[in-house]
Amino acid sequence: MELLDRYLQAVGFWLPQPQKRDIIAELSEDIRSQIEEKESDLGRNLDEAELEAILKRRGAPLLVAEGYLPQRFLIGPLLFPIYRLVLKWALLYQAGGWFLVWIGFALLDRAHAYSNPGAAVGGALRTLWLVGVNTFAAITAAFALIERYHAKSRFLEQWNPRKLPRLRHPNQISRSNSASELAWNGLLILWWVNWLRVAEIPGLRVALAPALLQSFYWPILTLFAALAAIACANLFRPWWTRRRAGIRLAINSFGLILIALLFMAKPWFEVIAPHATTTEIRDIAQWVDGTAAVLLLFYAMSFVMRGIQDIRRVTGKEPIRHWVMRLPAGE
Amino acid sequence: MNPDLLENLRLELRRGCLILAVLAQLKTEHYGYALRKTLADRGMEIDENTLYPLLRRLESQGLLVSQWREEDKRNKRFYRTSTEGKQLLKQLAAEWRSINDSLNEIL
Numbered sequence: 001m002e003l004l005d006r007y008l009q010a011v012g013f014w015l016p017q018p019q020k021r022d023i024i025a026e027l028s029e030d031i032r033s034q035i036e037e038k039e040s041d042l043g044r045n046l047d048e049a050e051l052e053a054i055l056k057r058r059g060a061p062l063l064v065a066e067g068y069l070p071q072r073f074l075i076g077p078l079l080f081p082i083y084r085l086v087l088k089w090a091l092l093y094q095a096g097g098w099f100l101v102w103i104g105f106a107l108l109d110r111a112h113a114y115s116n117p118g119a120a121v122g123g124a125l126r127t128l129w130l131v132g133v134n135t136f137a138a139i140t141a142a143f144a145l146i147e148r149y150h151a152k153s154r155f156l157e158q159w160n161p162r163k164l165p166r167l168r169h170p171n172q173i174s175r176s177n178s179a180s181e182l183a184w185n186g187l188l189i190l191w192w193v194n195w196l197r198v199a200e201i202p203g204l205r206v207a208l209a210p211a212l213l214q215s216f217y218w219p220i221l222t223l224f225a226a227l228a229a230i231a232c233a234n235l236f237r238p239w240w241t242r243r244r245a246g247i248r249l250a251i252n253s254f255g256l257i258l259i260a261l262l263f264m265a266k267p268w269f270e271v272i273a274p275h276a277t278t279t280e281i282r283d284i285a286q287w288v289d290g291t292a293a294v295l296l297l298f299y300a301m302s303f304v305m306r307g308i309q310d311i312r313r314v315t316g317k318e319p320i321r322h323w324v325m326r327l328p329a330g331e
Numbered sequence: 332m333n334p335d336l337l338e339n340l341r342l343e344l345r346r347g348c349l350i351l352a353v354l355a356q357l358k359t360e361h362y363g364y365a366l367r368k369t370l371a372d373r374g375m376e377i378d379e380n381t382l383y384p385l386l387r388r389l390e391s392q393g394l395l396v397s398q399w400r401e402e403d404k405r406n407k408r409f410y411r412t413s414t415e416g417k418q419l420l421k422q423l424a425a426e427w428r429s430i431n432d433s434l435n436e437i438l
Contacts, residue, residue, distance in 0.1 A: 019387075023383075023387075025399075025406065025408075026363060026383060026408050027383065029362070029363070029364070029405060029406065029407055029408070030363050030364045030367075030379060030383070032405070033364035034364065058379065058380070059380055063380070067380050067381065067383070067384035068383070068384050068387065
């Protein structure tokens with residue numbers, strides 16, 4: 001019976017201390033009754049293999065003990081869908097944003113990236129991993145706390161059917177999105193034509209590079225104006241038609257070509273700082289260019305996503321409803 | 332048909348009935364192993380890993396009472412339905428009959 005005692009000991013390991021003796025005594029009694037019955041059927045003692053078969057049928061010690069343990073979870077089934085959604089969004093935004101920043105800097109600091117590509121990629125992955133782990137830990141801890149204390153709240157009982165989100169057709173355009181797009185593009189136009197001055201730091205002036213202005217002034221102004229015009233149309237007639245989707249597809253394609261050309265026409269800014277050293281000026285220029293590169297990559301990603309949705313609308317298909325597509329497309 | 336699916340649904344269907352069967356059977360005192368055998372003989376097979384935790388839960392809810400006693404030179408834990416358990420059993424049995432009638436009509 002050594003095997004039985006070992007089995008009982010293994011089950012007992014997982015049991016809560018106050019009930020351990022009692023549960024083990026009862027379990028032992030039950031298994032012994034089963035053994036006795038089998039022995040009486042066979043008319044002899046059970047051999048090791050037969051006892052082993054009985055224990056195997058009972059289940060692994062942890063599985064047996066689990067039945068006696070209270071159900072516990074860090075994040076329960078009620079909160080889990082919300083937790084998963086928040087985690088997915090946070091990781092996607094953090095990793096996505098960080099990835100774009102990294103790409104931006106890698107493009108800007110090509111000399112370093114090419115001279116030591118292994119270290120550059122290794123460092124990038126290490127940071128990405130740390131960002132991911134920290135986000136995961138923070139969100140999990142927050143939800144575990146909510147799980148622990150939400151049972152006392154009755155927030156799910158206080159819902160109101162009238163406050164449910166309105167039904168939305170995939171071709172309906174959000175007016176608030178159109179309004180903010182219009183405002184943003186309006187500001188960009190004012191900045192581009194130099195009617196809107198960005199506050200300057202004393203002793204430091206960052207201006208658009210003359211070569212860039214010479215080649216790209218009108219194309220970029222046209223793009224901003226076209227984006228503002230389509231946002232304005234969407235604001236007053238908030239419904240996608242094939243024609244309007246086609247127009248936006250053309251504007252976005254133009255935008256993508258411009259971004260590609262811009263990446264070949266650096267530097268974009270010139271830094272004028274009479275009291276700064278050459279190294280300081282170079283660092284500032286790199287930082288400004290890096291920020292602009294990230295912004296342009298965000299724009300490019302958004303243009304691509306919008307382009308996919310517009311192609312679907314133009315060809316009479318429903319736009320993709322998944323949030324991974326809708327969010328960067330501004331829908 | 333997927334046999335696992337059938338088995339899972341079958342278990343799910345029986346799970347709710349087990350409490351009723353246990354409370355009813357324990358109107359007469361039994362120890363765990365004997366209870367399992369009696370239920371199996373009457374067509375309600377119940378896995379030991381389900382039965383014992385269930386007995387403990389019902390006892391902690393005051394629906395069963397138990398005591399350790401020696402029988403056949405071995406210490407065994409005997410269970411029986413408490414007064415409260417018997418009252419609840421009546422209500423559950425009425426509910427069961429009502430569900431059964433409705434289901435019979437639907438099926």
